[in-house]
Amino acid sequence: MKGMLAIVVTWLCIAQWTVSAAVTPVGAPSASMTHLIMPTAEGPAAAEASDGGYTAEALADFVDELPGWGKPNFDLYSGYITVNESAGRALFYAFAESYTDAHSKPLVLWLNGGPGCSSLASGFMSELGPFYPTANGKLKKNTYSWTEAANIIFLESPAFVGWSYSNTTSDATVGDARTAKDALNFLLGFLDRFPVYEGRPFWIAGESYGGHYVPNLALAVAKYNADKDGIPKINFKGFLVGNAWTDADEDNKGAVEFWHSHALISDTTRDGLMQKCNFSRIGPLQVEAVSSDTKSCDEYVNDSQTESGFANGGINIYDIYADVCSPERASLEARQFAKVLGATRALTEGESSQGGTASPFQTMALAAMVSLPEPGKYDPCIDNKVEQYFNRPDVQRAFHANSSEHTLPWAWKGCSDYVNYSREDLLSSMLPVYRELLTHNLQILVYSGDVDAIVPVTGTRRWLRRLKLPVVRSWQPWRSATGQIGGYFERYAGLTFVTIRDAGHMVPYTQPERASFIFSKWVVEGSNELASTEAFLS
Ligand SMILES: *[C@@H]1O[C@H](CO)[C@@H](O)[C@H](O)[C@H]1NC(C)=O
Ligand SMILES: *[C@@H]1O[C@H](CO)[C@@H](O)[C@H](O)[C@H]1NC(C)=O
Ligand SMILES: *[C@@H]1O[C@H](CO)[C@@H](O)[C@H](O)[C@H]1NC(C)=O
Ligand SMILES: *[C@@H]1O[C@H](CO)[C@@H](O)[C@H](O)[C@H]1NC(C)=O
Ligand SMILES: *[C@@H]1O[C@H](CO)[C@@H](O)[C@H](O)[C@H]1NC(C)=O
Ligand SMILES: *[C@@H]1O[C@H](CO)[C@@H](O)[C@H](O)[C@H]1NC(C)=O
DSSP states (O other): OOSOOOOTTTOSOOOOSOOOTTOOOBSOOOTGGGGOOOOOTTSOOSOOOOTTTOOHHHHHTBOOOBTTTBSOSSOEEEEEEEEETTTTEEEEEEEEOOSSOGGGSOEEEEEOOTTTBOTIIIIIIIISSSEEEOTTSOEEEOTTOGGGTSEEEEEOOSTTSTTOEESSGGGGEEOHHHHHHHHHHHHHHHHHHOGGGTTSEEEEEEETTHHHHHHHHHHHHHHHHHTSOSSOSSEEEEEEEESOOOOHHHHHHHHHHHHHHTTOSOHHHHHHHHHHBOTTTOSSSOSOBSSOSSSOHHHHHHHHHHHHSTTTTOSOTTSTTSOOOTTHHHHHHHHHHHHTTTOOHHHHTTSSSTTSSOOGGGOOHHHHHSOOOOTTSOOTTHHHHHHHHHTOHHHHHHTTOSOTTSBOSSOOOSBOSSOEEOHHHHHSOSHHHHHHHTTSOOEEEEEEETTOSSSOHHHHHHHHHHTTOOEEEEEEEEEOTTSSEEEEEEEETTEEEEEETTOOSSHHHHSHHHHHHHHHHHHHHHHSTTTOGGGTTO
């Protein structure tokens, strides 16, 4: 469950700020790396299309067998694609083709957020991919994998996330612009390696801080296509984003409303936050109070975390009615959040002094007393299992990652310790980007799990209103294949909004049936030139 944003004191796994000077990948190129091709805009770099549109480089990325599973019952590829040759920057991907009829199904690129969190850890292994990890190092099938409906690329972005890296240490300092540019270069390199996918209906999807990654990449792709004559090799249809961090001011206010309306904080604290905080400056309700009298924004933030139970890990901020992972993980995650935007000073103090002042996030007494959830239910500890799995040398070999000739000198982590992401970009509003995207005739789906407390549905509705789009189909429930109401939707000119009932921040994991229903309807119908998304949920 990384990959989420954690605002208000908490954010998603926003990775910590510091970049260690030791981030220098060592070693010589691996055999597979010598195949790296610099993607160019002007068509397949060198590689001849062979084997029905799979280049030799693609075939070298084929994964024969996965530890804990065996031979996949679908075609899986993974490896590196160089996105910037002079800097020596390469992004790692896993590409899961659909189980059947892959060649008639759309292509989707999935991005988790953080910023700094892994799309393999979350998207691929614990949300919408073909597997979930289990405690004994085995994988089990995800019966609601989105790869039923589409061919999905899981991209580790930006460099220094997962197995992605750069030979230029300073590349660890990064923001939205380079992240989007590298992702576009990746996509062009991918299509060079897998020419069979050129012209295939293409979608971008993501969640959380993907609220920045996805629209930014969408705009980069739309502009790339607009600059080309003839039939674009990227047949770009549109994108979908879930619980998307979009506008600090609206998302933060929405979070306070959500906490208050879901009986997580007191009236006094709600009022204090609303009066004292400058919501567009906080990465999480942090620091800068609007006025200096009596109690500050900072203190109200502290109160909100204590009152709600977020502070000691007692409430799962990603899914308020789900269990928490006890005890270590919740604490680790909460502390990671606190680091995010250099969160509230009060909340991060004492963290470095092991066993020093007990900050709220170190008080794990409550979480330590809770028992693990029933088997088969949402597993709040899944991150631990993923991290163990990807740290296995046999798993790394199977994925063609971190080879012995080119070894990364750090352990695999779900959220990178190295990425130093621009705070300005984190706090910047994506609304201007949406306004521009709306002129490109794309199919845009904004979805929201309605029990997420980190980037809640209330904040999403606030920023959607700011776009002032005319309603073309008014608010109404939708039903999934089970016949139960799966949530609500409202269609605006150029954009559709969908809620997923009883889903947390990681919608595909917390409500798999509803999420896969919406995903396949949107992407399958939207990829069909004739029907288009006009018919969506009708
Ligand atoms: C992180 O990025 C900021 C600029 O955004 C820079 O001032 C700072 O030095 C960077 N930190 C490290 C450790 O590179
Ligand atoms: C990074 O440097 C190593 C060692 O020189 C080299 O093998 C590798 O190809 C470089 N990576 C990229 C993406 O250029
Ligand atoms: C490659 O990345 C470096 C930063 O590491 C940047 O200065 C340079 O402009 C990039 N090259 C291209 C072609 O984008
Ligand atoms: C909140 O912060 C923003 C960005 O720094 C600033 O432009 C704005 O004036 C601040 N608002 C108030 C009420 O202080
Ligand atoms: C934060 O709240 C805790 C618990 O109420 C309290 O002990 C601590 O002093 C508070 N810190 C600040 C800076 O208000
Ligand atoms: C890369 O491999 C080395 C050597 O096996 C290992 O120590 C390191 O943890 C690995 N790093 C990653 C990111 O997989």
